[in-house]
Amino acid sequence: MSHHGVGLRAVLRPAAFLTAGVLAVPLLAGCGSDDDVAKPLAAQDIALAARGQVADGGTLKWAVDALPETLNTYQADADTGTTRVAQATLPSMFRMDATGRPVADPAYLESAKVIETEPRQVVLYKLNQQAVWSDGREIGAADFVAQWRALAGKDTAYWTARNAGYDRIEKIERGANDLQVRVTFSRPYADWKSLFSPLYPKDVMGTPDAFNDGARRRLAVSAGPFKVDKVDTAAKDVVLGRNPRWWGRPAKLDHIVLHAVDRDKRVSALADGSADLADLDPADAQRIGLAARDKGGSAPLQGGKTSLSNLRAWARAHGFDADAVAAGKEDLAKSISRYLDQQRALEALDVRKSLEPAYTQLALNGAAGPLTDERVRRAVARALDRKELARLVLTPLGLPAVPVGSHLALSGQPAYADDSGALGAQDTKAAQALLADAGWVPGGPVKDGKKGQKAAGPESDREEKSDGGTDGEYVVGEDGKGDAGGRHLAEEGRHGGAAGAYAPKGTAAPAGAKAAPLAKDGKPLTLRFVLPSGPGSDTLNTVATRISAMLDRLGISTTITKVSDESYFKDHIAAGDFDLALYSWPSSAFPATDARPIYAKPLPAADGSVNVEQNYTRVGTDQVDQLFEQAATTLDEDEATSLIKQADSHIWAAAGSIPLYQRPQLVGARKDLVNAGAFGFQTPVYEDMGFLKKGAKAPASPSRG
Template identity: 80%
Template sequence: MLAVPFLAGCGSDEDEAGKPLAGQDIAPVARDLVADGSSLKWAVDAVPATLNTFQADADTGTNRIAQAVLPSLFRLDAGGRPVPNPAYLESAKVIETEPRQVVLYKLNQQAVWSDGREIGAADFLAQWRALSGKNSAFWTARNAGYDRIEKIERGASDLQVRVTFARPYADWKSLFSPLYPKEVMGTPEAFNDEARRRLKVTAGPFTVDKVDTANKDVVLTRNPRWWGRSAKLSEIVLHAVPRDKRAEALANGSVDVADVDPADAQRIGLAAHGTANPLQGSGRTSVKKLRAWALAHDFGADAAKAGKGKLHKAIAEYLGEQLALREVEVRRSLEPAYTQLALNGSEGPLADERVRRAVARALDRKELARLVLTPLGLPAVPVGSHLALSGQAAYADDSGAVGGQDTKEAQALLADAGWVPGGPVKGAKKGEKAAGAESDQGDKGDRGDKGDGEEKSDGGRDGEYIVGEDDKTGDGKSGGHGDGGDRHLVQEGRNGGVPGAYAPKGTAAAAAPAAPLAKDGKALTLRFVLPSGVGSETLNSVAERISAMLERLGIRTTIIKVSDDSYFKDHIASGDYDLALYSWPSSAFPATDDRPVYAKPVPAADGSVNVEQNYTRVGTDQVDQLFDEAVATLDEGKAVSLIRKADARIWAAAGSIPLYQRPQLVAVRKNLVNVGAFGFQTPVYEDMGFLKKGAKISPSPKN
């Protein structure tokens, strides 16, 4: 048995949660400074395939619409913690614990659906029945929590709803957010089909006016029956724009706000300071100089082949857009999501916990965080928890359970596992080095080495892949496309890197690689699988740096780049990798949402292995038990303590290593207020709008 280091994070000190590493950046102003009646054009990746957030193909656009048009009984605050939403709730609390847990909801007496009907117990009852998992005719993506409910009743009045649980449920605040009307949840036909393209009945500051697939728009308009503060905007138009077209869309006015990649963020920053014009001047500019200028401004490889006429036109268009982009700024924060290194523990060298722990101890996570976040001016602090982020109640830095970067300790773990330097390799020719030695030049080519000794990073938007709430990946069995039923993989289009965004000054140079390790005639070489599509530059930069860190131990990596379409489905979900990089969202309810991510794989009836969402295939009975205890306790302090203990054990098992929180970059018109990089907090759609003429935005406090 390996001696496990002291399991950190077992206390209940609330100060450990700290505060978010980066606050909101939304240009907040009072409502009386916001103009009334404007239209806001918001870029999204695609027109949502469904308006039902509980369906498997719901995406971020679906969630954004639901936030604006449907009740959410609890919202997330700036620290990612659930708080009651007074627009819908007067109160919600546990009123009984024995013999059953009972939650009493007292609804806002003004809360009505857009058809005039009061929000009430019938809507709660319909949603529970649809999502309980008892009726397979409802094609639901998740039922966590709803499956614990025993009954739902009207309270002492129409404004009260009593929810009785068959089993204690700590995360009851996660339920009924969003809440759909009984017209949607009442029948499988309405749930499965009708709610995909329209919501006839809503209850938010906005309502769905139309879904226009031809023009790639979803139009939200003010809800005339909204009882709260009237929305400042008359409409919000969600318009589908590919990521590589967003700078152009912001420049020509077809969108007002858009999530952008670091390349566009840098371009917008350059526009604010003016861009040199190579077409001006008394002398003639050569084609060679124009091509060099175009390449320096990220025009792409085609610029090197274009003739002078085409270059002249392209540069003129670019400069026109740069002038227009002076009216745009980038607001920055950190997403409620983190990027991790995943280690597949189902087979091969990484099935040995000692090898996984050695890999973990080889990593300088501070260096990796700086590589990605420092070029963007964001806090470069490694993530210390699998189950929460700084600012959330459950956050504590539990990484001490596996230990920090320590080459000697990592080497000792490998030696204990039988991996020794320079050992003989079966099949190697006389005089040939162990596999993975300097002769592996092909791997360097695959890693995209520039040959100049410098490693470039686009600074963010790393995860072509963030596991969130928006995909359909199958049955959760090894060899299948498991999603566990609660959280789903999102594949997001990404674009280009930021030229010149190098590793921060002061980053230590890579140490010389150690002699390759071998055991029983086999070299210690790990397959590092990465996506190959446009926008994967940061993942590749991080992978190169990790590979260099592992080489210091004598561990060689073979980087394998695969198509974006097959990256998750054919490699991560099916277990065809040793090392991989992808992202997970944080949750305000880790006991519910994270259990399938770290559940111990179990054999299924058909002979496969049910991994749920545990794509590293590393789990323990102790972690499962801690999750089960956390979700069943109604003592919030005890639940936090149990989550931290579970996280410490997840660290100790070294199936996944959290690296850094993902950057959030949102480009907006400078006069657009109460909109931008929201961080953890749920947006307040009724307060968004454009600044009144003559009003000024106060400078945001520095994080």
């Protein structure tokens, strides 16, 4: 949820002593050391080059998952493509830097600061005097007012995804001149830097019709280095052209084309030149890496005398599907020849890798079944070796395998601290004690609902179902997804990027003795692990299988149920139809605002239902809510950071969600494409992207030393 790369707004984070299920309260104040503030775990990898080395002109073909449904980032169905269009074409008062902090964008702001706190908080924006819309009109207070009124939540004719922050504004006025905008808040708002990023022209925000429909397929007026030339639904393209009225450093590229390419066709698109830049799954990244090392690798076809068995062995080793491997010698040889031709084309590509500003978590549904008991949730959490899971995912990719220690920030951000000590490290004995205290004991007969029968053990409980779909990644709340309550929601299912978890094919679960099954009141302790299915899901399932093995050692049985991509989020995660699940949240520069609905205590709604906002684990406390509110209203940044860390400690203690690892970011790119790739935290600088001049030396990549 990061609009312009700031926060969750575009998408959507020695041991504590546990005795008889009671958490040692003193540790809740925050368990990370302030002296141990870390840097981002991985640097961005964008082939950084000076503008003087970049050729003028050219078209960048950038693969995206789908044609954006809307170009309005404040609508519920905005996605990654929507965000990229906004970043390249619209003003943003603040952008994200390489450490995940908001910084003023000098193209639009000379300064922005709080100038009054009593009797009301007042922020004064001083705009860049050169900043104009593409129709020649100055960017000014009228645009700020129109956006505030559209997003404040008072006019239900506007179909907005969120109103956080805008609902705290009392008034907006022109300052001492046309370049000044005064924003007065009705109550203090710590995250004021999150607002007006991006800023749309009053032409879009001025009326409900323009907001709801006018900006879905066109942006007639823009104010960035690029403008929207056209949205071609037939070709699945959004074409951005250089903005002639841009006052900043001119864009190096003539055009950026965001082109929809299915994930399983990304390598082919990069090989044949129909894409220059694309997010990749690990297997595709590995294939490009092999092409660079092997320089084609034509050995299996030399002399035409290779046996069919050798061809099949080679094909299996290189990831050919079962049908291709089973083909006759002539057909298989042709398939291998085509593969090798493509490998030679892939030699012109790099894999650029970093860590996304997002983390993958294990979600525990606290609304139904055994996990309603916090002792059982804590036991599940303490059964997990999070270091092992991080290594499983990240070590094969050459990325730092460090577990995420916070729900509310990532390493490098000011609010980050490893607060996991509030729950406790992996400890089998402590987990067993918690389960025993909750009444779950090993061995003994259990009923399976049929008279006189015993339930099956852990192995036969394992259920494998698949009805197709695409796994991809599940980053909840990214790219402007919103719900009717005015907060960001997830894209229901899939977003662009790398899959949620990775491991080499054939990775075995670790050895370990299984405990006797646990039972209570004649029922076994069995948890339903819901996962997506389809292409790209193997590695995500590998992590789930490893977690299941860890739970087996306690006597907790898991059934793995695979569902389609289309139904995974909507019908299971959002609907609460799961015990365990894996999905990801993006980090935020504004956790007090953006993370609050993710961890807010579910409350009864007027119609008798329960309003969970974005808290899909249904686990929340009044104390966490209060800490978020305090953090959102203090203007003391140090105090706000302290409050966020305290809130995170309480979230850990509740054990509704367990952060596992920061998500990998793998991007395939032409070697001569610079200032683009795996951006990490930082908002891309679109005007600097381009292709190297002839004779210019390609910059070194941090991921390759």
